[in-house]
Amino acid sequence: MADVIRSKKPSTHRHTPEGGAPTAAHSAAEAAEARIDVAGVTAMLLGTWAEARLESREMIKDPAFWQIHGQPMPEHRERVLGQLHAFVAAEAAGRAYPVEYGGKADNGGNLASFEELVLADPSMQIKAGVQWGLFGSAIQQLGTESHHEKWLADVRTLALPGAFAMTEMGHGSDVAAIGTTATYDVEAGEFVIHTPFRAATKEFLGNAALHGRAATVFAQLITGGVNYGVHCFFVPIRDENGQMLPGVTSEDDGVKGGLNGIDNGRLAFDHVRIPRENLLNRYGDVAPDGTYSSDIPSPGRRFFTMLGALVQGRVSLDGAATTGAALAEYIAITYANQRRQFDSGTGTDEVVLLDYGKHQRRLLPRLAQTYAQFFAHDQLLRTYDGVFSGAHDTPDERENLETLAAALKPLSTWNALDTIQECREACGGAGFMAENRLVDLHHDLDVYATFEGDNNILLQLVGKRLLSDFAAQFKEKDAAALARFAVGQTAGRIFHGAGLRTLGQSVADFGSTARSVELGLRAEQQHELLAGRVEQMVTDIATALRPASKLSQAEAAALFNEHQSELIEAARAHGELLQWEAFAEGVAAIDDDGTRQVLTWLRDLFGLSLIEKHLAWHLINGRLSTQRAASVGRYVDRLCARLRPHAQDLVDAFGFEAEHVRAPIALGGERARQDEARAYYAAQRASGTAPISEKTLRKQAAAGGR
Template sequence: HLLGKWRDVRLEAREMIKDEAFWQIPGQDYHTHRERVFEQTRLLAERGAGSRAFPTEYGGQNTQGGNLAGFEELVLADPSLQIKSGVQWGLFSSAIYQLGTKKHWDKWLADAASLKLPGAFAMTEIGHGSDVQSIATTATYDPETEQFVIVTPFRGAYKDYLGNAAVHGRAATVFAQLITGGVNYGVHCFFVPIRDDNGENLPGITSEDDGPKGGLNGIDNGRLAFDHVRVPRENLLNRYGDVAGDGTYSSPIASPGRRFFTMLGALVQGRVSLDGAATWAAALSLKIAVTYGNQRRQFDDGTGSETVLLDYGKHRRRLIPRIATAYAQTFSHEELLEKFDEVFSGEKDTDENRQDLETLAAALKPLSTWNALDTIQEAREACGGQGYLAENRLVGLHQDLDVYATFEGDNNVLLQLVGKRLLGDFAAQFKGKDKRALAAYGAKQGASKVFHGAGLRRLGQTVVDLGSTARSVELGLREEDQHELLTDRVQHMVAGVGARLNAARKLPAAEAQEVFNENQVELLDAARAHGELLQWEAFTDALSRIEHEGNRTVLTWVRDLFGLQLIENHLAWHIINGRLSTQRAASVTRYIDRLCTRLRPHAQDLVDAFGFAPEHVRAPIASGAEDERQNEARAHYADLRASGKAPTPEKRPKRK
């Protein structure tokens, strides 16, 4: 169930990376690490792992969902390898494939897929990270030579943080403002050679090395600048916008805004894959910490034997709820991956489905990447000093996963995108209604009944309308009660923000922006709550597909634990807004503790079910070595007591 639809591809990838040639070596200097990862990427290319998404005529397998499923597994070998291959095939090659046309595919795609043509994805600028629409690099068309002239106008317009830019890249897909006939037609993508076969910069190209980073040091991130670099007109990747020889611009999408978001939407797979990779990284850290916690003993339990760490209440509380989150994210990611495959395979490629896919990816990627950092850190602390050793991988995982929270879209910016979509769905309910009708509706219904948003909440499945949310939530904490509490919070926050922003529509622009700023935090909270609801629903849908009664029972407890911890995280909101009494709120925490105790005997099974082999884990503390140490220690003291040579403790137990 956890491996999902593309189980075979995942297992194939996991089998491949059992080869130690793919493993990260802790402590390497970044130059050595870069060259190792580049050679690993060559191995991937030789085994066809980088071309799964492309048509068979270019060496691919024409599988979109399977491609990402296999790609995500590389995080188990080395996150640098995962991202390096993502730069080459998920960004550079994908830009050629998704934004170009057959003439571009014929010219470059096979070489990009085989790594004969290493490339960079030059979108981000120093001065404009998430605000791609405002990038300053220009590509001005010269009709006399039928060439585009690409210019970096100032330092803040340098393309930065680009994988393959510092050393290995031979070309780049460069995003720039397309100018022809004195008109700026917005951001478009161009294929630009940057180095010759000897690795020397081509004329007009400036490259700089970003140097060592906080993590992912197997990737040669760098900067690129362009000093009147000329490329042929045909190097414009022209699926969504073209320029004729005389400089006339044309596009199948008339709206500049829609054209821009369509082009960026074609590259949404980066966010989808990060959601999956972050989920597996969190799962790996839990496999290490729970295995260690089931073997490591500490403090005499009063019987002469020390207690296993996971038997302590705090240890259960810190790890078992995070297992529940990892399961929820695995199921929601599978639904997201299936939706991605439907759109990008062409099976259900509609504007509505593309918009839903973009919003779903923007909702889930922040939650999984933030959770990965939280889970890995908690796992590290749960393993004490052993967790701080590089050989046990937790510190390295945290360093490498850190940047996942800000690349492929800063998490807060992505949640703002989700929030605006939620507001749009909220506003659509009132389209065509006059003020009197709106006032009457508001008076009768209240904020908590306004928003439903089924369009965003169906991750490939039908969401049943909950109907009225006015019925009491104090009847229990069962499935329907969890669903109602989670849904009601989203409804209430979106309705409240929507009403306040609607009232500010006629204000001057500066004042309207200030009103938005005053409501931005709550809007982001609503978007995050919406993503959590998606995860809960995906988990619940997964339960309906599990036929084994015992598995379904245990995983229902896990789902309940996930839902209740979401409610516990916002108990103040539920109490302040009258959704829970203080007595019911207190029972949430008590029930979570009970579930942790109930799931304690299943903790090892739950992390073993992720399916990681020893070659994937590669942490000595999760290898059984700790169990051997503990058994050796216990045997030593048992033999000492049996021999009668054990020293007498200074403090003897009192006689009754």
């Protein structure tokens, strides 16, 4: 049966069962609208290091790199180890390392190519990250030339597989409080690495259970009876035959909720001795006589500088989570454009899932979120490369990088889980089948929300930076300037709280919701609402915490704890603002008219979805009138309907090939089933052998009795 002739506008017919819209345009061509330049958008989303991403995608088209659904854990672990050896053979390992050790000194390209591995098998990606991004980078970033000479080349070739031993059973995100000690023995010229109690056991370490031969161990450096805080040490743990070295104990974590291709385990040390030279001493050193020295006199600054040198984990998780969400959206939206459910009751074809308004609402705002993340991540990656290439390596730029990574990684990893789950449900039972990848993808990316720091703790770091920046505005200001600020704040509170702004909106909006939207929810107003929310939240928290300076330490801590949730929410709002701004900058740089128009709608959908999510806050704080607030949801619906014909183009622009998708429902399997069913019923009708329905029989009988 031929496709139903479709109108150029989405249907508003109220009698379509289940809210379906069988006349909705399925493509921009059918809608006679501007279309995006798919190849051009793909190039934008691939970003600054597009070539590195494409090289990685080409490599993982080989089935040898693909995850095997349901593979037993032991076999999966060995398969992933073999895949890492294949990386080495393909010269795809250690791209960020110096050229003299076999690398390419390409920091941005290294992370870009690494992030794409999530398309093949997240276990493979994370194990690669452990080997070359954590273990190897600790040596590269925290060690000096002698350490590089000893170990980097072997790390790159996997001749020296290793673990990154930071997290402990008793301390995860609070690295400064770890219990492992490294006590210097002056007479022997050695450090003694020791696990003093069970909670100090190193935990969740990739390569610890089976494959690692050494570990970069974070421990409290003690010399001359003084604890100089956390430093990193190179500690051998197994011999060349895989046997544990004396004093080192390994335990296998066993089956996890996901990422079971990685041999995660625990490490404990019983007075294990290592040479003094195994201290990775870029930021702090111990002389043979036990004297400690550092170019960074502040213990706190030294600690954060060392951790900041390892920020690439957070950066790469932001990118990998975004790619994972994009894969889920490609599967779900492609399926929704082919799967049919419920007919219109008029003998037409069943309705395609994406024609339903609720289905659009489920998927398209999340698609807009993922686009925003692609743009924001490329900015983050450029900042990272600028710092680690040395082009923009300043203390301020390092602090900006750390804050940006801590703001974006929580949002993208949380969004990946939310998106994958919604996509799974949107695909019904088919989404629950392992072959369609969504369930495994959710399991494997679940831990991304606590990798490299719990998301809430990272946002707290961002919140503290926001408070610090707020306080810096008043440094060295005189009393008159502070008084003017206080008056301005009071005036602002009256202005918002008393509804003066909302009254003005109501007058402007009178009689026209559509006009309300056009007047008050354009790009400038979206930015004003998003930025204004951050500013007011930070101001309110800073004001509430002002008495802390006059309180005891315990009382000040209690006061901070009262406002911790508000601070984290302010940091989250700041991250959302950064993503919106990155999206807006990306749209502004587009030359093609059709692409710019469609991505402007998508940017607006992202911004208005954020405003809708926080609508109560905007109403309570007088930022929106009731009438304009009511229009936000309706405009989100309008944007979803407007973007519906472009949905396939927008996910096609991710640039995934069949070898990257590997989900039958998104690779023609569902379309083939639907075409077969439609052809079957069409043939029945054409031959006159189709049975009539009971309802039709009753109608005929009723007509005959009149």
